[in-house]
Amino acid sequence: MEIVEAKEIIRDMAMAGVTGMSFTAGEPFIYFDDLLEMVDLCREKNIYTRIVTNSFWATTPEKTEHMLGTLKKRGLSQLRMSCSKWHQQHVPRQNVLNAARGCIATGIDYFISFVTDFSEEDDEYESFFRDNKLKFFPEPVIYAGRAGSLARKEIFTDYQENRCTMNPYLAPDLSMYACCDAGSHFSNTDFFLLGNLKDNSIDLLFRKSETNPLYNCIRSIGVTAIASFAGMKARDIVTYRKCELCKKLFDSPETLKILQDSSGLELQRWVR
Numbered sequence: 171m172e173i174v175e176a177k178e179i180i181r182d183m184a185m186a187g188v189t190g191m192s193f194t195a196g197e198p199f200i201y202f203d204d205l206l207e208m209v210d211l212c213r214e215k216n217i218y219t220r221i222v223t224n225s226f227w228a229t230t231p232e233k234t235e236h237m238l239g240t241l242k243k244r245g246l247s248q249l250r251m252s253c254s255k256w257h258q259q260h261v262p263r264q265n266v267l268n269a270a271r272g273c274i275a276t277g278i279d280y281f282i283s284f285v286t287d288f289s290e291e292d293d294e295y296e297s298f299f300r301d302n303k304l305k306f307f308p309e310p311v312i313y314a315g316r317a318g319s320l321a322r323k324e325i326f327t328d329y330q331e332n333r334c335t336m337n338p339y340l341a342p343d344l345s346m347y348a349c350c351d352a353g354s355h356f357s358n359t360d361f362f363l364l365g366n367l368k369d370n371s372i373d374l375l376f377r378k379s380e381t382n383p384l385y386n387c388i389r390s391i392g393v394t395a396i397a398s399f400a401g402m403k404a405r406d407i408v409t410y411r412k413c414e415l416c417k418k419l420f421d422s423p424e425t426l427k428i429l430q431d432s433s434g435l436e437l438q439r440w441v442r
């Protein structure tokens with residue numbers, strides 16, 4: 171995407187009332203000069219900014235501090251570093267530490283997304299964060315995209331609600347989805363696809379996201395109750411992670427039809 175177009179979109183997003191934006195998907199720091207311009211514009215428009223990165227660029231403390239200091243001056247609000255046994259096959263762990271320390275030194279809020287499949291071999295990463303007193307949040311790996319080929323481990327969760335806030339996601343081809351990147355991989359039904367910005371206004375796409383009855387059920391009732399309503403056994407439901415359960419329900423044309431037919435009232439009343 172050309173920077174001129176990206177900035178145009180940011181202006182339109184601001185007009186539509188967007189107050190927070192995350193630069194993600196792939197590695198945004200490859201386009202560092204463009205990032206500076208976009209973060210700058212977001213600050214001008216009072217938009218909170220976050221950049222998601224694998225920290226490949228944070229090779230030395232000096233270089234890291236310089237880059238983050240520059241971003242801070244342009245108005246960056248938060249940095250989110252991805253870290254996992256998969257990311258660290260390509261980027262030294264020390265880079266993540268440099269990035270975290272650089273954030274502390276320059277006054278940028280940060281946290282580490284610790285992507286994990288909860289296996290024992292991930293313990294050393296957790297110890298690394300704790301030993302270095304880093305702020306981190308474990309996040310279950312989402313078996314979509316490149317992670318789709320990983321062997322999925324069986325789990326048993328609590329019977330949790332699995333509600334989801336669903337932040338809209340704008341892809342480089344200007345397709346907009348009602349949920350994060352994982353939602354763009356529901357290729358059987360395109361359930362989360364709102365439309366493309368080339369053919370629709372931002373306002374219209376946001377309105378679709380906010381008024382779709384099934385999306386609102388995901389936000390309010392939660393995916394677990396919807397699964398039970400759709401006929402899944404409780405014993406099966408607790409073997410699914412949140413996004414996997416979502417995919418099972420909404421990427422199946424048959425189940426989606428049942429849910430769409432009932433999302434007017436019946437499903438919305440499926441509460442205690």
Ligand code: SF4
Pocket residue numbers: 334335336349350352353388393412413414416417
């Ligand atoms: S639960 Fe569904 S809506 Fe929420 S992030 Fe996962 S795939 Fe997206």
